[in-house]
Amino acid sequence: MNAAARTDQEAWHDAGNASHLRHVHLIDTACASDNLGDEIIMDRCRAEIAPLLRDAYVTTSAGHDGLGPSGRRAAAAADIVLMLGTNALSARFRLGSDYMWRIMPRDLSALRGKVVLVGVGGNRDFDRVHPLQRRLLRHVLSARHLHSVRDHVALRLLEEIGLKGVMTSCPTLWSAPREMGGEGPARRAVFTLTRHLAHDTDADLLAGLREVYDEVWFWPQQPRDLAHLRRLPGHEAVRLLPPNLAAYDAFLAAGAVDVVGTRLHGTIRGLHHGQRVLVVEVDHRAREIAGRSGLASIRRDEIAAGLLPERLNSAWQQTLTLPSEAISAFFGQFDPAWSQSRKTAAVPTPHFDKR
Numbered sequence: 001m002n003a004a005a006r007t008d009q010e011a012w013h014d015a016g017n018a019s020h021l022r023h024v025h026l027i028d029t030a031c032a033s034d035n036l037g038d039e040i041i042m043d044r045c046r047a048e049i050a051p052l053l054r055d056a057y058v059t060t061s062a063g064h065d066g067l068g069p070s071g072r073r074a075a076a077a078a079d080i081v082l083m084l085g086t087n088a089l090s091a092r093f094r095l096g097s098d099y100m101w102r103i104m105p106r107d108l109s110a111l112r113g114k115v116v117l118v119g120v121g122g123n124r125d126f127d128r129v130h131p132l133q134r135r136l137l138r139h140v141l142s143a144r145h146l147h148s149v150r151d152h153v154a155l156r157l158l159e160e161i162g163l164k165g166v167m168t169s170c171p172t173l174w175s176a177p178r179e180m181g182g183e184g185p186a187r188r189a190v191f192t193l194t195r196h197l198a199h200d201t202d203a204d205l206l207a208g209l210r211e212v213y214d215e216v217w218f219w220p221q222q223p224r225d226l227a228h229l230r231r232l233p234g235h236e237a238v239r240l241l242p243p244n245l246a247a248y249d250a251f252l253a254a255g256a257v258d259v260v261g262t263r264l265h266g267t268i269r270g271l272h273h274g275q276r277v278l279v280v281e282v283d284h285r286a287r288e289i290a291g292r293s294g295l296a297s298i299r300r301d302e303i304a305a306g307l308l309p310e311r312l313n314s315a316w317q318q319t320l321t322l323p324s325e326a327i328s329a330f331f332g333q334f335d336p337a338w339s340q341s342r343k344t345a346a347v348p349t350p351h352f353d354k355r
Contacts, residue, residue, distance in 0.1 A: 024056045025071075025078035027115075029063035029086040029100055036221045037265040038100075039245050041085035044172045045118055049082065052334050063088065066102035067110060076110035080142070085119045085171055087285065089154045091126035093133040103140065111140040119171035121285060122153025134161045148330040151288045166326040169293055170264075173322060176271040181296070181318040183276065185258055188215040189312075190241065190251065190270075192261030195224040197282045201300045202262075203232050205280065208308035209260060210234055217241055219248050221263045249273070258312065264289065276318075278311070294321050 030042035059078065061071030063086070075081055088101040096104055103111070129137075138161055141147065147165040149155050158165040168174075189209050193202055206229075209216045219241045220226040226243070229235050241247055248266075251257070252273035259270030259277040264286045270277040279297040281287045290297035296318045298311055 022056045022080070023074075023078045024053055024058050025075045025081045025114075026058060026060045027063045027081060027083045027101065028060050029084060029088060031060075031062035032064040033100070034222055036243065036245055036248075037263060038086055040265040040269050041119070041170075041172060043245070044174070045084040048171050048174055049084075049118065052331070063101045064099075066104050067107045072107055072110045075107070075114070078114065080116060080145075081111060081114040083115050083117050083120055085121075085150075087121035087123045087151075087154075089117070089120055089137075089149070089157050090123040091129045091133060091157055091160075092123075093130040093136070095132070095136050103136065108139060113140070113142055113144075115140045116142050116145045117147035117149060117154075117165070119148050119150050119168060120154055121150045121170075122157055125153050125284060126157070129157060129160050137161050138163070146330055146333050148327075151285060153284060166329055167292075167323055168327045168330055169322050170268070170289055172265055172268045173271075173289070173293055173295070173320060174327060176268065176320060177274065178320045178322075179318070180271060180274070180320075181276055181316050184315045185212055185312050186256040186276065187213065188217065188256070189213040189258040189260055190217040190219055191259075192219055192221050192263035192266040193225045193228050194262040194282055195222065195228040197262065198228055199282070199300055201303045202228070204303045204306075205260075205262075205308065206232050206234055206238070208303065208306075208312070210237060211309050212312045213258070215239065217251070217257075219243070219251075219266060221266045225263075260312070262286075268295070292321075292323075294319050 028042055030038040059074035061067050061075065067075055083101065086100055090099070094103065141163055143163060147158060147163060148168040149158065149165045150168065150170040152167070155165050155167050191205070191209055216237065217239045218229055220243045223243065229238065241251055248269065252270055252275060257275055259267050259275050260280070261267045262280040262282045264279055267277050267279045277296060279286050279290055279295055280303065281290060281297050281299050286297065289295060296316060298308065
């Protein structure tokens with residue numbers, strides 16, 4: 001650690017009555033991202049870890065751009081670095097690459113053994129971990145802490161490199177209402193699409209929504225998703241929401257609306273506003289998270305078979321089942337008392353006069 005970093009760290013720990021003061025550095029993967037799903041993940045991650053930070057000094061850097069000179073000094077001085085959410089764990093060698101968790105060679109000393117994962121997923125399935133990526137991850141990830149991961153790809157990657165993790169599902173679900181549904185469709189629906197995973201069934205998805213709902217709205221989670229919508233038959237009848245999270249939240253809070261789409265986190269956002277949601281399974285994340293948690297979902301082959309309108313017109317009950325013991329184990333390593341409070345706290349269910 002250089003002299004400037006030592007001086008900063010000593011100053012932070014000497015500030016006020018700070019014998020217990022910790023410096024926590026956050027890696028924020030929403031900053032500089034063009035995917036508003038990352039903003040949804042960061043919003044929930046920050047809410048979930050807030051009680052752990054109540055006595056801490058907190059600094060932040062961007063995952064996509066890497067630490068930078070100021071972030072590097074902050075991370076070097078920090079007691080712990082929390083890597084927040086998204087599917088950032090990769091088996092491919094990523095040092096110096098343009099990636100959602102960008103690590104440059106000059107960052108290695110600042111991050112050494114400090115990074116703890118919070119609800120991080122695996123980028124894609126793998127046959128083997130690149131030997132240099134194994135060395136990189138073992139260098140930056142803490143061997144003293146339990147890491148929180150959201151899918152089996154990430155958990156298997158940690159096991160392959162000899163580190164401990166627990167499957168906690170996604171932080172966007174940790175405080176979502178456990179019981180939802182039991183009612184038929186609303187009059188309106190809002191949906192999402194994924195341009196980089198475009199499929200012929202996207203046209204069937206839109207046709208099914210138009211068959212069931214009086215109003216169909218679209219929220220572009222990434223700018224390119226809107227261009228994809230405009231290639232689909234019947235797009236002229238779709239109403240558009242502004243491409244920002246504040247507008248989306250305001251719409252979801254304004255009354256009954258069903259939330260359907262290929263964007264996992266854009267769809268989950270509806271749960272936090274008490275809305276009925278249906279995720280279209282387009283990748284391993286959606287399949288696994290929905291399968292393990294009980295989040296309502298539908299496969300693309302089911303949409304192709306014309307089953308979407310029947311599903312939307314039915315009244316289904318959704319019960320989320322989350323790995324509470326794993327979540328408590330993760331938080332308990334930092335604050336056992338707060339971990340216990342998570343076990344006993346009830347998650348309220350928002351109520352709307354919906355249909």
